[in-house]
Amino acid sequence: MLITTESGISHLVEPCRLHRRVYTDPAIFELEMERIWGRAWIFIGHESQVPRPGDYFTTNINHRIPVVMVRDRDGLVRVLHNRCAHKGAKLVDKRSGNVRAFRCCYHGWTFGTDGKLLKIPNEKGYDGTGMDPKDPQWNLRPVAQHASYRGFVFATLDEKAPDLVTWLGGAAACFDNLCDRAPEGEVEVAGGVLRYDHACNWKMFLENLNDTHHPQTTHQSVVDAALDYISTLPPDAAKQREEAEIIPPFGGSYENFEKSGITGFAYGHHYDGGKTSIHSGYSVNPVYRDAMVNAYGEERTQEILSFNTHNTCYYPSLTIKTAIQNIRVVRPIAVDRCVVETWSFRLKGAPPGMLQRTLLYSRLINSVGSMVGPDDLEAYMRMQQGLQSPASEWVEMYREFGRDTDMGDRIVGTGTSDLDMRTQYRAWRHYMLGEVA
Amino acid sequence: MNTGDALLKQAEALLYREADCLDRADLPAWMELYSEDGTYWMPAAPEQEDPLNHISHFYDDRVMMEIRRRNFVHPRAASKDHTVRCSHLIGNIRITAEDAVAGSCTVHSNFHAMLYYREEKRLYGGRYEHVLKQGASGLLIQRKRVDLIDCDAAHKSLIIYL
Ligand code: FES
Ligand SMILES: [Fe+2]
Numbered sequence: 001m002l003i004t005t006e007s008g009i010s011h012l013v014e015p016c017r018l019h020r021r022v023y024t025d026p027a028i029f030e031l032e033m034e035r036i037w038g039r040a041w042i043f044i045g046h047e048s049q050v051p052r053p054g055d056y057f058t059t060n061i062n063h064r065i066p067v068v069m070v071r072d073r074d075g076l077v078r079v080l081h082n083r084c085a086h087k088g089a090k091l092v093d094k095r096s097g098n099v100r101a102f103r104c105c106y107h108g109w110t111f112g113t114d115g116k117l118l119k120i121p122n123e124k125g126y127d128g129t130g131m132d133p134k135d136p137q138w139n140l141r142p143v144a145q146h147a148s149y150r151g152f153v154f155a156t157l158d159e160k161a162p163d164l165v166t167w168l169g170g171a172a173a174c175f176d177n178l179c180d181r182a183p184e185g186e187v188e189v190a191g192g193v194l195r196y197d198h199a200c201n202w203k204m205f206l207e208n209l210n211d212t213h214h215p216q217t218t219h220q221s222v223v224d225a226a227l228d229y230i231s232t233l234p235p236d237a238a239k240q241r242e243e244a245e246i247i248p249p250f251g252g253s254y255e256n257f258e259k260s261g262i263t264g265f266a267y268g269h270h271y272d273g274g275k276t277s278i279h280s281g282y283s284v285n286p287v288y289r290d291a292m293v294n295a296y297g298e299e300r301t302q303e304i305l306s307f308n309t310h311n312t313c314y315y316p317s318l319t320i321k322t323a324i325q326n327i328r329v330v331r332p333i334a335v336d337r338c339v340v341e342t343w344s345f346r347l348k349g350a351p352p353g354m355l356q357r358t359l360l361y362s363r364l365i366n367s368v369g370s371m372v373g374p375d376d377l378e379a380y381m382r383m384q385q386g387l388q389s390p391a392s393e394w395v396e397m398y399r400e401f402g403r404d405t406d407m408g409d410r411i412v413g414t415g416t417s418d419l420d421m422r423t424q425y426r427a428w429r430h431y432m433l434g435e436v437a
Numbered sequence: 438m439n440t441g442d443a444l445l446k447q448a449e450a451l452l453y454r455e456a457d458c459l460d461r462a463d464l465p466a467w468m469e470l471y472s473e474d475g476t477y478w479m480p481a482a483p484e485q486e487d488p489l490n491h492i493s494h495f496y497d498d499r500v501m502m503e504i505r506r507r508n509f510v511h512p513r514a515a516s517k518d519h520t521v522r523c524s525h526l527i528g529n530i531r532i533t534a535e536d537a538v539a540g541s542c543t544v545h546s547n548f549h550a551m552l553y554y555r556e557e558k559r560l561y562g563g564r565y566e567h568v569l570k571q572g573a574s575g576l577l578i579q580r581k582r583v584d585l586i587d588c589d590a591a592h593k594s595l596i597i598y599l
Contacts, residue, residue: 196593375515
């Protein structure tokens with residue numbers, strides 16, 4: 001089968017089955033970088049990372065293309081290609097910093113924070129050559145589109161991509177909930193970042209997020225270890241520790257996860273939870289609750305805190321935990337490698353204990369040294385290896401198929417449904433083949 | 438031998454014993470070297486000031502050590518199906534602060550740790566800071582801080598303390 005033809009690609013994904021090559025074939029990976037990562041809105045960063053004019057933050061838009069998010073002199077946050085307009089050197093190589101202007105390390109071309117070319121050293125060499133330094137083609141190129149939603153900055157390489165709000169659709173409610181959980185209605189990046197090297201295809205990480213059928217198996221060991229230790233303590237002693245709220249729900253029953261439900265949207269976005277999730281049993285910090293009631297009143301506070309999702313995926317680059325206030329940012333590297341970053345957020349107007357809990361969660365669950373993330377990654381690595389086998393060409397995603405409910409702008413199903421997988425592969429086909437999202 | 442030399446000798450012996458426990462992945466014996474209020478911290482940023490308001494790779498107190506040592510030998514912890522072997526080298530051990538009255542001191546050292554896991558050899562390196570205090574039968578570790586030289590890089594799963 002020639003996979004690079006359209007009909008070849010269309011045979012790789014059926015309603016309930018995937019061909020193993022979507023995870024293992026380097027040619028498919030390159031096509032995904034072009035068609036999915038080159039067309040979708042990709043999460044770049046948060047406006048709070050560049051609070052002052054001249055502040056910048058660099059990242060890649062896919063496995064390769066370098067971009068810089070910068071706040072210009074007028075206070076506008078832009079996303080520019082991180083490529084000198086002269087001979088193409090990467091202009092900024094630090095992860096973040098502040099500049100008055102971007103000066104290239106090679107021949108000294110200098111650009112404003114809005115991307116405009118300000119200066120070419122020894123410019124007279126161009127006189128009368130037909131090269132006009134005033135021509136905008138010599139400015140830093142902006143990406144095709146960039147936009148932000150409640151401070152979350154996205155960019156796309158596709159001029160024809162729908163606007164960000166349309167693309168987010170009903171899944172935007174999770175950004176709203178994350179920000180509304182701040183008494184001041186805003187969040188900011190805080191407490192540093194974890195970067196986790198994953199020896200697996202990027203889709204395996206995303207597909208695990210709302211795979212509620214794995215924790216009982218994959219995370220049994222950490223739940224057992226925690227419960228075994230707790231059993232040696234006097235009754236109630238564990239109540240003093242936030243870890244005791246965070247770890248045991250990973251061992252929740254299938255019924256519990258079923259109740260939480262899965263909701264899928266266009267473009268591959270989805271979340272699990274809503275009314276309940278593995279986070280809904282957490283106690284609420286009383287100082288925080290008071291600050292919330294002061295800001296929003298009792299009823300609205302209740303409403304905000306009871307919208308309890310587990311993971312929301314903004315396909316393909318971002319997943320957020322509204323109830324925890326951390327996010328994970330995905331960047332593919334190769335067909336069998338990606339990097340997952342964990343960032344934490346401070347709820348503006350909340351007591352410091354809230355950020356500390358977010359960081360505790362990130363450390364306990366998402367760190368390379370945690371007892372949760374490494375067991376997830378172990379499963380992805382084994383899939384990456386197992387799928388080399390020709391024993392079968394197919395991976396299935398039938399669970400609860402035909403029992404999901406179409407609500408128009410969203411499809412809902414039980415929490416252990418493969419609806420999350422089917423939602424992602426509908427988007428995969430949309431980007432790869434131009435089908436309806 | 439003056440008292441400073443004697444303290445340094447004791448500190449060195451404790452650091453070597455600790456490294457040996459980790460080389461053998463003997464977490465119960467390793468925990469014995471820590472005081473009841475002992476902590477193990479691996480920051481995720483250079484010069485990180487604080488384990489609570491900034492993310493870390495590890496920040497375990499005794500409670501988390503108790504859970505971790507149980508998890509480490511759990512038959513269903515898939516990431517622990519592969520044996521982990523380690524070899525630590527510690528050098529440049531020096532006492533950088535001392536409280537003679539309390540019998541406690543701060544010890545800095547440099548380390549290289551060769552780790553074998555999942556059919557791959559890895560090299561970790563950086564600086565240790567140990568705060569030691571006098572226990573009933575000799576020095577105990579009250580605080581250990583591990584500053585990896587690449588603490589802010591993307592890392593692979595690290596299933597054991599370094
Ligand atoms: S490549 Fe940047 S100035 Fe020449
Ligand atoms: Fe998991």
